[in-house]
Amino acid sequence: GEDVEQSLFLSVREGDSSVINCTYTDSSSTYLYWYKQEPGAGLQLLTYIFSNMDMKQDQRLTVLLNKKDKHLSLRIADTQTGDSAIYFCAEDPGYSSASKIIFGSGTRLSIRP
Amino acid sequence: ETGVTQTPRHLVMGMTNKKSLKCEQHLGHNAMYWYKQSAKKPLELMFVYSLEERVENNSVPSRFSPECPNSSHLFLHLHTLQPEDSALYLCASSQGTSGFPDTQYFGPGTRLTVL
Numbered sequence: 001g002e003d004v005e006q007s008l009f010l011s012v013r014e015g016d017s018s019v020i021n022c023t024y025t026d027s028s029s030t031y032l033y034w035y036k037q038e039p040g041a042g043l044q045l046l047t048y049i050f051s052n053m054d055m056k057q058d059q060r061l062t063v064l065l066n067k068k069d070k071h072l073s074l075r076i077a078d079t080q081t082g083d084s085a086i087y088f089c090a091e092d093p094g095y096s097s098a099s100k101i102i103f104g105s106g107t108r109l110s111i112r113p
Numbered sequence: 114e115t116g117v118t119q120t121p122r123h124l125v126m127g128m129t130n131k132k133s134l135k136c137e138q139h140l141g142h143n144a145m146y147w148y149k150q151s152a153k154k155p156l157e158l159m160f161v162y163s164l165e166e167r168v169e170n171n172s173v174p175s176r177f178s179p180e181c182p183n184s185s186h187l188f189l190h191l192h193t194l195q196p197e198d199s200a201l202y203l204c205a206s207s208q209g210t211s212g213f214p215d216t217q218y219f220g221p222g223t224r225l226t227v228l
Contacts, residue, residue, distance in 0.1 A: 104155060
């Protein structure tokens with residue numbers, strides 16, 4: 001069955017890089033997403049990567065995709081206190097007239113001074 | 114208003130009450146979604162509507178009743194809920210066409226507490 005897995009917690013020092021990892025099971029997934037959820041808020045799309053790409057960079061964010069191992073990572077450079085949030089990895093199997101995105105359980109990123 | 118809005122933001126109800134959650138999207142999208150987010154489980158997809166027709170119903174109890182009167186509005190009618198239904202209910206919308214990516218945009222959620 002389809003499944004997306006992430007570690008639940010990550011703690012990094014302010015200014016360091018954060019790397020959040022995710023594994024997925026559906027090899028036919030077309031798009032993979034990273035969403036950010038701040039306390040008391042809904043999910044905010046951070047970035048996505050198409051399955052034929054290996055890497056995507058957007059300012060402080062770098063997404064790496066290893067399709068062979070079905071592994072996705074999100075690297076946040078120069079982590080700031082405003083990056084404290086839950087980060088969700090999600091895959092889109094790419095079928096049906098409306099997307100059926102499958103979310104991981106989320107990784108809670110905390111920043112220490 | 115822009116994006117996806119949800120009302121109310123917080124709701125406390127007794128098990129015998131009837132209430133409704135409202136979601137509105139201002140993005141011109143064709144698909145809308147209800148998710149449940151609780152401490153125990155990751156995001157659970159409840160219902161999906163595409164062009165106002167329900168296309169997905171993930172074994173949700175009948176005490177949750179969705180309604181999609183048009184492509185901009187989505188409701189979740191609640192009745193005789195249980196305390197374990199307390200959670201954050203998130204609404205999302207997407208373009209819903211065959212083009213990809215069909216990125217979902219989320220509202221801020223309604224925090225529901227059932228006493």
